[in-house]
Amino acid sequence: MKIKAAVARANGAPLSIENLDLEDPRDDEILVRVVATGICHTDLVVRDGHLPTPQPVVLGHEGAGIVERVGAHVTKVRPGDPVVMTYNSCGTCPSCREHHASSCHEFFPRNFFGTRPDGTSALSREGERVHGNFFGQSSFASHALCHARNVVKVPGDVPLELLGPLACGVQTGAGAILNALKVEAGRAVAIFGTGSVGLSAVMAAQLAGAATIIAVDIRESRLEAALSFGATHTINPASTDAAMEILALTGGVHYALDTTGNAGVIRKAVESLAPRGLCGLLGASPLGSEITLDEVHFMSGGRRLMGIVEGDTNPNVFIPMLIGLYRQGRFPFDRMVRFYPFDAINQAIDDMEHGRTIKPVIRLP
Incomplete structure (x- = not known):
């Protein structure tokens, strides 16, 4: 399918808004229509070339959206579910088995290498390879592919566009x-x-x-x-x-x-x-x-x-807990958030870098 995405093509340069091709979800993948995505300092560290993520790449790792399609092996969510996409993990290493997925032995490859574990990318532009799967999502885009390990179903009675920052920052x-x-x-x-x-x-x-x-x-x-x-x-x-x-x-x-x-x-x-x-x-x-x-x-x-x-969180437990505290008025993280349209993503980044905005969140059209 054709999607709209913000692509990092050079260290320190503004992101470019482009039309890309996104592959259909594989059996273990989930297609999410992104509603909003938070911008995190880690996105900027990677944009500037300080961590081992190849370019061109679609960043974004605080995505919130609606499930559109699921692969044949996915049972955790189904089309229509509101979800937050968080960090990715392998699920089989000692840390994951002991419920410390944030210390996954494959944390860097699964989150920063810009490919699936088999080295492929689901993103391209007119035959050009564009790296994706950043934090198992690459959610600076209208649609993202994620995985059962890094998707969290959230309540439908809380504004979905607000919930992306719970995924990381x-x-x-x-x-x-x-x-x-x-x-x-x-x-x-x-x-x-x-x-x-x-x-x-x-x-x-x-x-x-x-x-x-x-x-x-x-x-x-x-x-x-x-x-x-x-x-x-x-x-x-x-x-x-x-x-x-x-x-x-x-x-x-x-x-x-x-x-x-x-x-x-x-x-x-x-x-x-x-x-x-x-x-x-x-x-x-x-x-x-x-x-x-x-x-x-x-x-x-x-x-x-x-x-x-x-x-050191289990997102499936911790993100719903934070939403519950927010509902009670005891965790008012929404007061940090400022929304921007997707086409203003570079302005949002500049505002964050210069302290004009605490937590920018990009709304997708």
Whole structure:
């Protein structure tokens, strides 16, 4: 079938809106008519060539839409179902078998290599190969092929166009707090970076009952947003040493979360920990990025550092849970969202990169 898609063709260049050919779904694939797609920082890292995804490629990994067709082996959803498309996984490795699909042994090939496992792509343009299957979906498009492993059926009484961000950015931030760090009630947490991931973490920390929630960012508008979402304190590291401020305020936090992927910020997050404190890292960085820590400070206090992918979530459980909390008014992630028409996707990206929009969501015609 013919579809409309935004194609990344050169590092750092604007996406081009093109008409592409999409193959019919295979026996294990699902054809989804995309209603809306969130834009995530990871899309931009890949667009800029910092991760091993070949171009030309259709990005997009926070898709929400309606199932149009299913392959012969698919029983999880059926045509007409409203769904969210999240990250992909193999389903058979030790991590997947132990219900930690975000640590799938094939996470990079399944999500970043731009092909199906057999090396093919379902996308083309007049015979030219266009890479797809990004995060098992490539949802910067009017239609996407996904898989039973990365599709989640959602309720029909919640605006579907709003739900795409739950597939990655929102579940990553909230899951990092609730599933990976397991923040306990009454504890202190510092969240470095307050984009959509960081603000989702702020909301989750409030849900967890954290007594002190410190938001750290260089943009005052984001810090104001953090306060409205439940932060108890804010720090702008452009005017002060964030780690020193946190230590003065708390004596050291029990949990720190870095959403920036910046090595200098990560060091400050670790320095802000109390003895036996835990720091989580989830920001996307270019391959080969390194961090340095004060070994004596890190070791002598029994401090810990952990990598977090997709919030260590089971999307089939966690996304419906977040929708339930949203319905109750306890997780108002919709306040971060700004909608754009599909043809304005490059403006939406620019607005996100320059801090004018927290979470852009593209509506498909």
